[in-house]
Amino acid sequence: METNPQDIGEAPVREDGPSISSNGAQRDDSGDARYLPDPAGASASGDETELDKVETDEWLESLDYVLQTRGPDRTKTLLRHLQVHAVRAGVVRPFSANTPYINTIPLEKQPAFPGDRNIERRIKSLVRWNAMAMVARANREDASIGGHISTYASAATLLEIGFNHFFRGKNDPCGGDIVYFQGHSAPGIYSRAFLEGRLTEKNLENFRRELKEGGGLSSYPHPWLMPDFWEFPTVSMGLSPLMAIYQARYLHYLEDRGLKPATGQKVWAFLGDGEMDEPESLGAITLAAREKLDNLIFVINCNLQRLDGPVRGNGKIIQELEAAFRGARWNVIKVIWGDDWDPLIDMDDEGVLLQRMNETVDGQYQKYSVETLRKGDYVREHFFGGDPRLQAMADMMTDAQLHRMRRGGHDPEKVFAAYQAAMECKERPTVILAKTVKGYGLGEGGEGRNVTHQQKKLNEDELKEFRTRFEIPISDEEVAEAPFYRPADDSPEILYLKQKREKLGGYVPTRRSVSTPLKPPPEDLFEEFLQGTDGREVSTTMVFVRILSKLLRDEGLGKLIVPIVPDEARTFGMEALFRQIGIYSHAGQLYEPVDRDSLLYYKEAQDGQILEEGITEAGSMASFIAAGTAYATHGVNTIPFYIYYSMFGFQRIGDLIWAAADMCARGFLIGGTAGRTTLNGEGLQHQDGNSHHLAYPVPNLLTYDPAFAFEMAVIIQDGIRRMYQEQEKIFYYLTAYNENYAMPPMPEGARDGILKGMYLFKRSEMDSGLNAQLLGSGTIMNEVLKAQEMLEERYTISTDVWSVTSYKELRRDALEVERWNMLHPDCAPKSPYVTQCLARAPGVCVAASDYVKATPDSISKWVPKPMISLGTEGFGRSESRASLRDFFEIDARYIVLATLYSLARDKKIYPELVNKAMKDLDIDPEKTNPMIS
Numbered sequence: 001m002e003t004n005p006q007d008i009g010e011a012p013v014r015e016d017g018p019s020i021s022s023n024g025a026q027r028d029d030s031g032d033a034r035y036l037p038d039p040a041g042a043s044a045s046g047d048e049t050e051l052d053k054v055e056t057d058e059w060l061e062s063l064d065y066v067l068q069t070r071g072p073d074r075t076k077t078l079l080r081h082l083q084v085h086a087v088r089a090g091v092v093r094p095f096s097a098n099t100p101y102i103n104t105i106p107l108e109k110q111p112a113f114p115g116d117r118n119i120e121r122r123i124k125s126l127v128r129w130n131a132m133a134m135v136a137r138a139n140r141e142d143a144s145i146g147g148h149i150s151t152y153a154s155a156a157t158l159l160e161i162g163f164n165h166f167f168r169g170k171n172d173p174c175g176g177d178i179v180y181f182q183g184h185s186a187p188g189i190y191s192r193a194f195l196e197g198r199l200t201e202k203n204l205e206n207f208r209r210e211l212k213e214g215g216g217l218s219s220y221p222h223p224w225l226m227p228d229f230w231e232f233p234t235v236s237m238g239l240s241p242l243m244a245i246y247q248a249r250y251l252h253y254l255e256d257r258g259l260k261p262a263t264g265q266k267v268w269a270f271l272g273d274g275e276m277d278e279p280e281s282l283g284a285i286t287l288a289a290r291e292k293l294d295n296l297i298f299v300i301n302c303n304l305q306r307l308d309g310p311v312r313g314n315g316k317i318i319q320e321l322e323a324a325f326r327g328a329r330w331n332v333i334k335v336i337w338g339d340d341w342d343p344l345i346d347m348d349d350e351g352v353l354l355q356r357m358n359e360t361v362d363g364q365y366q367k368y369s370v371e372t373l374r375k376g377d378y379v380r381e382h383f384f385g386g387d388p389r390l391q392a393m394a395d396m397m398t399d400a401q402l403h404r405m406r407r408g409g410h411d412p413e414k415v416f417a418a419y420q421a422a423m424e425c426k427e428r429p430t431v432i433l434a435k436t437v438k439g440y441g442l443g444e445g446g447e448g449r450n451v452t453h454q455q456k457k458l459n460e461d462e463l464k465e466f467r468t469r470f471e472i473p474i475s476d477e478e479v480a481e482a483p484f485y486r487p488a489d490d491s492p493e494i495l496y497l498k499q500k501r502e503k504l505g506g507y508v509p510t511r512r513s514v515s516t517p518l519k520p521p522p523e524d525l526f527e528e529f530l531q532g533t534d535g536r537e538v539s540t541t542m543v544f545v546r547i548l549s550k551l552l553r554d555e556g557l558g559k560l561i562v563p564i565v566p567d568e569a570r571t572f573g574m575e576a577l578f579r580q581i582g583i584y585s586h587a588g589q590l591y592e593p594v595d596r597d598s599l600l601y602y603k604e605a606q607d608g609q610i611l612e613e614g615i616t617e618a619g620s621m622a623s624f625i626a627a628g629t630a631y632a633t634h635g636v637n638t639i640p641f642y643i644y645y646s647m648f649g650f651q652r653i654g655d656l657i658w659a660a661a662d663m664c665a666r667g668f669l670i671g672g673t674a675g676r677t678t679l680n681g682e683g684l685q686h687q688d689g690n691s692h693h694l695a696y697p698v699p700n701l702l703t704y705d706p707a708f709a710f711e712m713a714v715i716i717q718d719g720i721r722r723m724y725q726e727q728e729k730i731f732y733y734l735t736a737y738n739e740n741y742a743m744p745p746m747p748e749g750a751r752d753g754i755l756k757g758m759y760l761f762k763r764s765e766m767d768s769g770l771n772a773q774l775l776g777s778g779t780i781m782n783e784v785l786k787a788q789e790m791l792e793e794r795y796t797i798s799t800d801v802w803s804v805t806s807y808k809e810l811r812r813d814a815l816e817v818e819r820w821n822m823l824h825p826d827c828a829p830k831s832p833y834v835t836q837c838l839a840r841a842p843g844v845c846v847a848a849s850d851y852v853k854a855t856p857d858s859i860s861k862w863v864p865k866p867m868i869s870l871g872t873e874g875f876g877r878s879e880s881r882a883s884l885r886d887f888f889e890i891d892a893r894y895i896v897l898a899t900l901y902s903l904a905r906d907k908k909i910y911p912e913l914v915n916k917a918m919k920d921l922d923i924d925p926e927k928t929n930p931m932i933s
């Protein structure tokens with residue numbers, strides 16, 4: 001078997017070009033003997049004998065001959081053969097995932113720049129100026145308002161090349177590229193939109209003052225706040241790279257399933273180098289390569305700094321990221337040096353410059369960028385010092401020239417070349433690692449300094465310097481005010497910029513919500529769930545899976561349903577779907593599955609419908625987001641159902657859920673294996689008593705904790721109506737349990753209450769003069785019903801049972817009413833729905849839930865009697881359901897106790913009766929409190 005050359009360190013980059021640079025340097029391996037000490041210890045340059053040298057020359061000559069006569073491809077093949085041959089003979093070179101610290105694309109491979117360099121520079125300068133002025137002015141008015149100048153300052157070229165030459169707008173035949181902008185570079189994006197005529201001066205004045213008259217601009221990209229502008233919230237670092245990867249994959253999914261034609265759209269993600277430390281940033285890069293996402297381009301703005309200081313002061317972030325991405329088999333393009341460096345690199349026959357570049361750490365590069373702003377010879381002495389060959393290079397340049405040496409990320413032609421190569425790359429995602437200077441152009445006060453991230457203002461001198469450096473036509477008299485500047489509509493700059501955008505299909509970013517409302521599924525699809533199961537015991541999870549299966553078979557909606565699972569389909573009894581609708585795999589199924597003979601075999605298919613994500617709740621949520629926002633991104637109304645272990649939802653990936661809310665994502669989150677006590681056995685890490693509480697703050701999320709099949713059906717049916725017919729900007733969270741019990745038929749007239757959050761499920765049939773109202777939800781409803789029986793039979797207390805499907809809905813209705821009453825003191829006060837339900841219900845009130853008491857407590861203010869909540873504060877345990885419910889004090893016995901205690905508190909019964917009941921119920925009053933044990 002042939003050894004895979006990838007495994008022995010062959011560079012995946014530049015497959016189309018030579019591996020030999022203009023100066024003959026082999027770029028594919030930073031361990032190249034000419035530049036770095038060989039990690040194996042055999043230095044080919046220093047320790048070579050005369051004989052060795054002759055031999056080396058012979059080999060090199062042969063290689064040069066092949067290169068000249070047969071070209072780079074043949075040379076690469078030969079080298080590969082040599083490598084394989086050597087490995088077989090036991091000669092293993094140490095693996096190096098790095099290439100030397102120079103640009104991946106050599107000068108001679110750079111395509112001609114198709115734009116007008118001068119005019120593009122002027123446009124960029126104007127964008128820089130207005131972005132800076134926007135932040136500076138906002139902070140002048142209110143020093144605490146914040147904003148960032150330095151990030152955009154470093155990213156300006158990276159973005160402008162995109163805007164002028166690459167990002168396609170929504171009117172382009174491809175449908176438009178999908179661009180994730182680095183969140184805190186927003187001032188630059190606004191500033192460009194101002195030049196484009198999309199934002200007004202007033203908007204810019206009100207940066208970070210969204211509530212001001214005339215409309216303001218949100219600090220960062222937030223679709224919720226600017227729904228026609230921003231598409232993707234990106235400022236929570238790390239979410240953007242993850243979401244971009246799954247977005248690119250979802251694009252393939254839509255194409256492979258025939259829901260959208262393949263048009264060559266690209267997903268661009270502009271990221272910070274500091275941001276790459278977030279685990280989510282690198283967490284899915286292998287997926288991107290595995291899925292061959294050549295529609296994905298990461299541009300990492302390597303300004304070497306984050307907020308507090310250097311990203312890798314003692315190392316090199318570009319090299320570290322290169323190794324990680326190359327290891328994951330991405331196409332890695334480094335844009336490190338601007339064109340001023342090309343002649344030096346070209347004359348570096350002996351590799352001394354490259355060696356200096358390789359050995360210099362980022363903290364020192366940062367020092368050089370700060371020192372170049374000053375007079376003096378620091379760079380000459382330190383970077384070029386110590387070696388006469390380097391010194392000679394420096395001697396060829398004047399101080400002024402030396403100070404102008406740009407980094408690659410500020411060189412439009414280098415950036416263009418990288419983007420062009422990324423566009424052309426096939427079968428692999430591309431990452432561009434562009435070296436820049438943080439705060440570029442801010443002068444001595446800000447450029448490259450550790451404090452630059454926090455810089456919000458420029459003094460008058462700094463403003464002048466900035467103005468002069470970027471040639472902004474603002475006079476000395478005016479400059480102190482930092483006025484915005486936009487040339488006339490018929491100026492060459494504005495005409496150029498508009499013409500470029502028109503050619504590329506319109507402005508970016510633009511968010512459109514274009515999908516047409518869906519037709520609802522037929523009523524009878526949900527009918528069976530309203531009838532009950534006639535004594536057959538099932539769980540709400542099984543009910544959910546049955547609803548899902550029926551939806552999948554629906555003629556109208558079926559193809560739009562996107563089931564998403566993070567390796568838990570079997571847990572939820574969904575494996576039948578594997579065969580029925582297939583697991584999505586771009587590659588299809590390249591093997592014979594072991595269970596091929598079984599009915600429910602593991603079927604992967606290119607048109608498979610299930611997104612089986614493996615063990616990644618974050619990745620699955622990113623898929624949910626892509627699917628739930630496809631109506632806006634692609635005009636395709638897909639309906640995601642993401643089912644997962646409920647404890648690993650809000651608790652683990654709450655920030656992604658928040659981002660989904662911001663993006664107005666639609667769909668259903670299904671928290672499976674729900675409840676602190678229903679999931680017996682699993683214990684502290686798995687048992688979820690939290691998620692309903694954690695779901696509460698998400699403003700546009702409806703959360704339900706259904707107990708019965710018909711509740712689940714009614715909620716999902718109405719959810720589809722609201723999200724996909726009415727196009728409301730909401731999404732849903734439902735908990736599904738794995739406890740089996742007979743599902744009752746839906747009581748007459750319950751539908752409205754189910755949706756509003758509560759309804760009377762079972763009225764007492766007795767009238768004893770002692771009354772109780774019990775509130776139950778989820779599976780704990782069964783304990784509540786048992787308690788009802790016990791209270792009536794043993795203690796002759798008339799007990800009504802309410803099913804509370806959503807404490808959140810009840811609370812939000814009550815808050816709304818309370819607010820209205822306060823703002824309308826002269827009107828007859830309204831009554832919240834929960835109050836209306838319980839106002840005429842006699843007796844005491846007890847609520848029991850498999851979630852923390854804080855969840856039912858959230859409505860107690862509007863319950864017209866003191867309510868006792870039973871819930872599950874504390875750590876779970878590995879135990880049986882019965883023991884857990886005893887431990888957390890939420891089983892029928894405790895519900896009875898709480899009811900009797902409430903009656904005693906109301907002086908309806910004697911306390912002695914409560915004591916006696918405790919004995920009868922085998923409850924130890926000195927039992928330790930589960931909340932703290």
Ligand SMILES: Cc1ncc(C[n+]2csc(CCOP(=O)(O)OP(=O)(O)O)c2C)c(N)n1
Nearest residue numbers: 151235236237272273274275303305306307
């Ligand atoms: C999850 C998260 N943590 C912290 C922050 C606060 N924050 C905003 S910008 C920033 C530094 C970003 O550095 P980098 O990614 O290198 O971007 P640069 O500004 O240098 O381009 C930090 C820590 C955030 N936005 N998100």
Ligand SMILES: [Mg+2]
Nearest residue numbers: 273274305306
């Ligand atoms: Mg940075």
